[in-house]
Amino acid sequence: MKRYTYRGSGVDVERGDSFADYIKERLGKSDWIYREPAGYATVLKFTDPPIAVTADGIGTKLLLHAKYGRWKDAAEDLVAMNYNDLIAAGGVPKAFVDYLGVSRISGEHREFLKVLIDLLKELDMELAGGETAEMPDIYPQGIWDVAGFCVGIWVREFDVKSIRPGDLLIGLPSSGFHSNGWSLIRKILREENIDPDSLPFDLLKGTRIYSELKSYLEDRRIKALAHVTGGGIFRALSRIIPKGLGAKVKLVKRNFVEWILKFVDFEEAVRTFNMGWGMIVVASKKDGEALAEELSGRVIGSVTESGKFEIFMEGG
DSSP states (O other): OOOOOTGGGTOOHHHHHHHHHHHHTTSOOOTTEEEOTTOSOEEETTSSSOEEEEEEEOTTHHHHHHHHTOHHHHHHHHHHHHHHHHHHTTEEEEEEEEEEEESSOOHHHHHHHHHHHHHHHHTTOEEEEEEEEEOTTTSOTTOOEEEEEEEEEEOOOOOGGGOOTTOEEEEEEOSSSTTSSHHHHHHHHHHTTOOGGGSSSOTTOOOOOOGGGGGGTTOTTEEEEEEOOTTHHHHHHHHHSOTTOEEEEEEOOOHHHHHHTTTSOHHHHHTTSOTTEEEEEEEOHHHHHHHHHHTTOEEEEEEESSSSEEEEETTO
16 A cells, blocks of 8 residues: 655655744844743743743645535634643633635635634633735635634743653543644545545544643643644654653554554654644653543653653554
């Protein structure tokens, strides 16, 4: 069977990382700008308490949402990609701003905004503003994009330096692939002639929003949080585990993960997808098991002294 790669679908993660580094070198350095260690959000200290801000989008999964009319799932993707980043940075999400770039404003944009506003209210958030631009010279008819910006109250900086060998990694299940790796998934669907509706799982299900963690931000049993997004579970771990340490992670088989592994090599998959875990919580060995039970999660591994990340599949 043909094997697929993210780069083969047109996305070069290394090129993206290089551009991100280019931007970071040129970001503002005022004393009221603070970059929390894991890089999930930027903290602005010109208010008391400080605020944290994030920006993200849905990506090419939006093309499938539009094709199948999955606007609630699209709204969940947009909000979650920002909300979960803010939570992982120790912030409580409060306000949301959106930007729509479209060829022509239509009913689907109104429908999307309606479910977006309803979802934000469910999360005790508000759509505080936004911008919509009709640009037919940029967007072909029927093609559009949306970006979200989340603002929250920063309540805690996670002390990633406190992470030690033996600490436990708690995985909180994802609802599916969430909103990363979709150029690759869409290429597989297209070239293998697969109808998403024929799969035994809901491929387009919206990203899980880990709102339960809002009440745990000041829980000192939690040493760090890692939102598993671009770069997959491999990059998520590298964002929080101190240099010189490593991790050993055992993944469990889930239907959508087993499906993607029919087309993508395991090493490629762990650097692209969440592999079934959308958020990782780090806690001490003493606290980890109880915390995992409270959060309806599962201990999936531990921090090691090895200096490398060993990720393998249960039974593999």
